[in-house]
Amino acid sequence: MPRLSLLALPLAVLAAGCGRSPSEPCEPACRAGFECYYGICLPSGLDAGTDGDIAQPEDAADRLETPPDAPDDTGCADSTLCDDDNPCTFDRCEPGGGCSNPPVPDDTGCADDGDPCSRDVCLAGICTHPAVEDCCRAREECDDGDPCTADDCGPDRLCRHEGIPDCCTRDADCLWEDHLWECDPASHTCYDPPRGEFCASCMTRRDCGDGGELSDDWCVRYAWDDAGCSKDCRDDADCPGASYCRNLERESPCTPTDVACICVSRLDSCAAYNTYGDPCLIDDNCRSCRACGRLVCRNLRCTWPCDGSEECPLGAVCVDGVCAPG
Numbered sequence: 001m002p003r004l005s006l007l008a009l010p011l012a013v014l015a016a017g018c019g020r021s022p023s024e025p026c027e028p029a030c031r032a033g034f035e036c037y038y039g040i041c042l043p044s045g046l047d048a049g050t051d052g053d054i055a056q057p058e059d060a061a062d063r064l065e066t067p068p069d070a071p072d073d074t075g076c077a078d079s080t081l082c083d084d085d086n087p088c089t090f091d092r093c094e095p096g097g098g099c100s101n102p103p104v105p106d107d108t109g110c111a112d113d114g115d116p117c118s119r120d121v122c123l124a125g126i127c128t129h130p131a132v133e134d135c136c137r138a139r140e141e142c143d144d145g146d147p148c149t150a151d152d153c154g155p156d157r158l159c160r161h162e163g164i165p166d167c168c169t170r171d172a173d174c175l176w177e178d179h180l181w182e183c184d185p186a187s188h189t190c191y192d193p194p195r196g197e198f199c200a201s202c203m204t205r206r207d208c209g210d211g212g213e214l215s216d217d218w219c220v221r222y223a224w225d226d227a228g229c230s231k232d233c234r235d236d237a238d239c240p241g242a243s244y245c246r247n248l249e250r251e252s253p254c255t256p257t258d259v260a261c262i263c264v265s266r267l268d269s270c271a272a273y274n275t276y277g278d279p280c281l282i283d284d285n286c287r288s289c290r291a292c293g294r295l296v297c298r299n300l301r302c303t304w305p306c307d308g309s310e311e312c313p314l315g316a317v318c319v320d321g322v323c324a325p326g
Helices: 008-017 060-065 270-275
Strands: 034-037 040-043 092-094 098-100 121-123 126-128 149-153 159-163 182-184 189-191 217-223 226-231 243-247 262-265 296-298 301-303 316-319 322-325
Touching: 217 262, 217 270, 226 262, 226 270, 262 270, 296 322, 301 322
Parallel strands: none
Antiparallel strands: 034 040, 092 098, 121 126, 149 159, 182 189, 217 226, 243 262, 296 301, 316 322
């Protein structure tokens, strides 16, 4: 800062204080670091030196160059001076402590990252983008691996899985009374192969279903004069009623690791299975006629005992301990 000469001071005082008393007060009062001379505020500590200059306090230059409306060392003029460019904090000018930037409440909105599957919210003073649960951006993200559902990403960004009519993933989806309906693994549709009736008479597997050595249909022989068509299976659900899934090599229930399981009659006979529903008579002594063979005669029809409907042909139910039409 330029220093005032001894000549400049008297001239300034004479010019400004002409007609005034040396003790005339200053209006308004001088701020810290200034003294009143002839009603004029001048830096305090001015002293005539032998070199013709006026001595000034060490901090006078700083005080002279500080604009009167600037924030002081411990405060601020307004909150714009406290902006930290963070949308997740408040910008505050504290009365006696300068600037502060506390975080805004969590879940306050912040800048959009352009991802429809994220939330744009403040957390602990930081703009974050946590993922939205179960949100989808495109149909490909909604594939549930089930060929019998139509997968799509809806306008609400949620996946939809609508069932496809008449679609199948295994033979159990295709069973029909007394038939060996099968599921085409390529088209996922059910079809009824030729000669597809369970326990239909056969000599070899070529007499059953699609025929041929590559067919999944089989001719199961229970006795030299008792054989019937069947099919492969994964478990009992793939088999028609009154039959179950068996590993014939072990003669035991099929397990998930088995690759060669076949549906077999629960009566261990296709001849008996095929007798179900045949007409029969009861003689005067309530003895069953021979028409039902190994079965029993109930309501003039051949049937067999059961503990549950799963032991009866499809379409029949277990009533009073015997299979009856459903």
